[in-house]
Amino acid sequence: MDAQPKALDPGLVERFAAIVGARHALREPGDIAPHIEEPRGLFGGQTGLVLKPGSTEEVSQILKLATQTGTSVVPQGGNTGLVGGQMPDGTGGEVVLSLSRLNRIRELDLSANTVTAEAGVVLQTLQEEADRNDRLFPLSLASQGSCQIGGNLSSNAGGIGALAYGTSRDLCLGVEVVLPTGEVLDDLRKLKKDNTGYDLKNLFVGAEGTLGVITAAVLKLHPKSKGRELAWAAVSSPVDALALFNAANEKAGTALTAFELMGRTPLEFVLKHMPGTQAPFGESHPWHVLVEISSGRSAEDARTLMEDILGGGLEQGLVLDAVIAQSEAQVAELRRLREAMSESQKPEGASIKHDISVPVSAIPEFIAKAGEAVQKVVPGSRVVCFGHMGDGNLHYNISQPAGAERGPFLAQYRPMNEAVHAVVRELGGSFSAEHGIGRMKREELLATQSEIATDLMRRIKNSFDPANIMNPGKVI
Secondary structure (H helix, E strand, O other), rough: OOOOOOOOOOOOHHHHHHHHOOHEEEEEEEEHHHHHHOOOOOOOEEOEEEOOOOOHHHHHHHHHHHHHHHHOEEEEEEOOOOOOOOOOOOOOOOOOOOOOOOOOEOOOOOOEEEEEEEEEOEHHHHHHHHHHEEEEEEOOOOOOOOOOOOHHHOOOOOOOOOOOOOOHHHEEEEEEEEEOOOOOEEEOOOOOOOOOOOOOOOHHOOOOOOOOOEEEEEEEEEEOEEEEEEEEEOOOOOOHHHHHHHHHHHHHHHHHHEEEEEHHHHHHHHHHOOOOOOOOOOOOOOOEEEEEEEEEEOHHHHHHHHHHHHHHHHHHHOOOOEEOOOOOHHHHHHHHHHOOOOOOHHOOEEEEEEEEEOOOHHHHHHHHHHHHHHHHOOOOOEEEEEHHHOOEEEEEEEEEOOOOHHHHHHHHHHHHHHHHHHHHOOOOOOOOOOOOOOOOHHHHHHHHOOOOHHHHHHHHHHHOOOOOOOOOOOOO
């Protein structure tokens, strides 16, 4: 279903530019550059035009013209995606549609605990607006200072808060979507119960812009916690980490709002390459967990729960050492150790990354089996394992052996993926837990899912976008 775009006709460029105004139609290489460079540097693309509409109506006119002329459109939010879903191809014939100017918070309904936000609202901006109104928007990502709500929904972003609050899909009640024809689906409803036919919004959430463009959404807010505690604990193995998680879950229930697992190697990379970071303990430990408790009752309740969890872990020999943050500054320091783990890999050379999920109970088995498989592919590879243990999602990344050459290591990209993902499939997991499919994982999706699943996805795509102008070459 890949489109065969041609270089953009100058006359057509002018027609598109007239919709948004000349200053919002980027044509100069320097202005376009930030929109064709992505975080990993793996998916370069070209375009002769970046459009920055300022309203849903302008998006509608753009897509209508695109369908009429057979012009491919690549929707783009904060350009923080890691699988190339927001990147144009190399032909220069695709138009990049940046939603950054659609950045209004249209409504905050404190009685309904909802916020209606446009696609270009930056996640951190939404978090701060909720906080000012004594509410919590729990989606939390390392890129929250630049990623945008439309992109979060289009990729069904997860993050640290997914354990207690779910992914972006779980936080979305309604959407406004512009279809490839230019028609607008206004489904901005605040209803928590609605069984009137197909749940149309969930066709667009996670579709990576292949069916239409999300221009706004109604999102759930939660009461702001009255007490929050964050702790960092050292454990000897993933088996002990799982036992600690189960104990924490039993004691805290829904008050357990984060449980992150991290190996020794990613922490060492952070301490080595991220200025200003400090080790949480004086001695090195093989595994670590970051635990967050959020109480709706009081600060004392949160502290009591955390102390009970860690105290029990120490008594049972599950916890080797632990520290509870004593200030917001310490909270930020501990969070940074976790959030910098992806970035800190870069100075260590090439890496092969995996965004996998398995049942929580299978995490220790996955780590053991995948570790053996990795060493068979490239002996000496360094496993950089960290992620959201509480919801079964691990970022299982492999850095090149120390002192090795980048090229030969990356030449093993496919065998490494196959080895790791074979373990994932054996354990009933997913090879794409929260980053999406984009360009990176499309072939593997088609190769591993059932024929009927692929056929149904193609039928949906053809029904919504028969001209195949919406982000062609992505997902399906």
